[in-house]
Amino acid sequence: xxxxxFEKNILTTTVDSLFxxxxxxxxxxxxxxxxxxxxxxxxxxxxxxxxxERFGMLYRASPRQADLMIVSGxxxxxxxxxxxxxxxxxxxxxxxxxxxxCANFGGPFDTYSHLQGVDRIIPVDVYVSGCPPTPExxxxxxLELQNRVIKYETIAKKEGxxxxxxxRLKERQEAGLKRVVSLNQAGPAAHTVLxxxxxxxxxxxxxxxxxxxxxxxxxx
Amino acid sequence: xxxQQPRDTPGHTPGTASEGQRETPRPTQSEGNTAGTLPPxxxxxxxxAVVARIRGAFPDAIEGVxxxxxxxxxxxxxxxxxxxxLFLRDEPDLRFDMIADLCGVDxxxxxxxxxxxxxxxxxxxxxxxxxxxxAALDEWGTIDSVTPxxxxxxxxxxxxxxxxxIVFDGHPDLRRILLPDDWHEFPLRKEVPQEGDRHExxxxxxKQDVPVRLTE
Numbered sequence: 001x002x003x004x005x006f007e008k009n010i011l012t013t014t015v016d017s018l019f020x021x022x023x024x025x026x027x028x029x030x031x032x033x034x035x036x037x038x039x040x041x042x043x044x045x046x047x048x049x050x051x052x053e054r055f056g057m058l059y060r061a062s063p064r065q066a067d068l069m070i071v072s073g074x075x076x077x078x079x080x081x082x083x084x085x086x087x088x089x090x091x092x093x094x095x096x097x098x099x100x101x102c103a104n105f106g107g108p109f110d111t112y113s114h115l116q117g118v119d120r121i122i123p124v125d126v127y128v129s130g131c132p133p134t135p136e137x138x139x140x141x142x143l144e145l146q147n148r149v150i151k152y153e154t155i156a157k158k159e160g161x162x163x164x165x166x167x168r169l170k171e172r173q174e175a176g177l178k179r180v181v182s183l184n185q186a187g188p189a190a191h192t193v194l195x196x197x198x199x200x201x202x203x204x205x206x207x208x209x210x211x212x213x214x215x216x217x218x219x220x
Numbered sequence: 221x222x223x224q225q226p227r228d229t230p231g232h233t234p235g236t237a238s239e240g241q242r243e244t245p246r247p248t249q250s251e252g253n254t255a256g257t258l259p260p261x262x263x264x265x266x267x268x269a270v271v272a273r274i275r276g277a278f279p280d281a282i283e284g285v286x287x288x289x290x291x292x293x294x295x296x297x298x299x300x301x302x303x304x305x306l307f308l309r310d311e312p313d314l315r316f317d318m319i320a321d322l323c324g325v326d327x328x329x330x331x332x333x334x335x336x337x338x339x340x341x342x343x344x345x346x347x348x349x350x351x352x353x354x355a356a357l358d359e360w361g362t363i364d365s366v367t368p369x370x371x372x373x374x375x376x377x378x379x380x381x382x383x384x385x386i387v388f389d390g391h392p393d394l395r396r397i398l399l400p401d402d403w404h405e406f407p408l409r410k411e412v413p414q415e416g417d418r419h420e421x422x423x424x425x426x427k428q429d430v431p432v433r434l435t436e
Binding site for chain 1: 399400405407412414416417418421424425429430431432433435
């Protein structure tokens with residue numbers, strides 16, 4: 001009876017879907033550009049491609065109001081602490097797009113001054129290839145990220161900040177782990193990663209390759 | 221658009237513009253040299269007037285003179301660099317009042333000692349003349365700063381210090397300018413590989429409280 005009466009005005013859905021739909025449809029990126037990729041990012045936001053309006057995005061000048069960081073350009077060692085600080089200042093949930101070859105792995109700058117990939121310091125959700133990527137490439141990255149955001153488990157995150165953070169760390173380290181494991185299949189299969197624990201202390205996680213499936217073990 | 225048409229057509233037919241410029245005899249360009257320090261192209265070259273003036277004022281300052289395609293380079297003794305620069309700046313017929321660039325060169329693969337060269341690119345605005353000075357110094361030697369002569373040499377000297385570790389005596393504020401203050405290497409020295417010491421760089425990031433995935 002109820003279903004028929006409210007059919008036109010009421011949708012039934014889960015809270016997860018609702019939240020994620022809202023998050024996906026209003027990703028607010030941080031106004032933040034590092035190199036020439038930023039020019040492409042800006043032109044993607046201008047009237048020709050207009051991706052900001054199209055996807056409900058709004059560039060925010062403050063990291064505290066942003067939930068998406070587009071690392072557009074090469075990250076030097078001198079800039080890396082600032083990038084990390086900006087990332088830490090963004091409230092959860094937050095996502096990172098690594099835009100362009102420099103941010104992905106260092107690009108042509110295999111030099112003393114460049115960090116070889118921003119994923120060495122912050123977790124990256126989507127890598128956009130190109131040097132620089134075209135605005136269409138960045139839009140493809142945004143769409144890919146939206147597909148991820150819609151699958152985000154809001155309720156599980158809300159069980160507690162510690163649980164949420166651990167889960168988040170786990171899923172992102174697994175994402176990074178696949179690459180590391182595939183790089184080191186021939187050699188010794190153990191890696192040390194420095195992470196920040198939920199209480200703010202340093203904690204060294206050792207990533208080991210088990211039989212077939214990579215496993216995440218943590219030890220002090 | 222119609223107004224521009226007659227102006228554009230004669231010069232912009234392909235080929236004629238560049239050939240026309242190439243056929244322009246060189247001496248007409250050097251007529252603009254009011255100071256007359258450079259002889260016309262092609263003529264047997266006497267010692268340029270700048271060199272003669274420096275020799276007159278500082279008899280033992282010049283170590284060598286090269287003139288390559290009209291680019292005059294004077295090699296100056298290390299200790300004499302600041303007085304020579306002051307002289308070049310202040311003499312009314314020279315007036316090299318602008319330092320266009322200052323940089324270092326690691327000469328370790330080209331000669332035994334001294335290790336570094338410092339190169340000064342000077343420009344005289346009133347006379348439209350350029351001049352290049354070079355001075356050499358040892359690995360841990362010093363050279364007089366020319367920042368008191370040209371304030372514009374301040375940051376180029378800091379950059380040279382940053383990249384090579386060359387110390388400029390009398391510089392008002394000799395700090396690193398591009399790299400972090402506590403960086404561990406002088407990256408343009410020849411013994412430093414192109415990618416530098418990544419492990420040290422990771423350690424530097426850890427010192428800044430950044431959790432970094434270490435270089436393998």
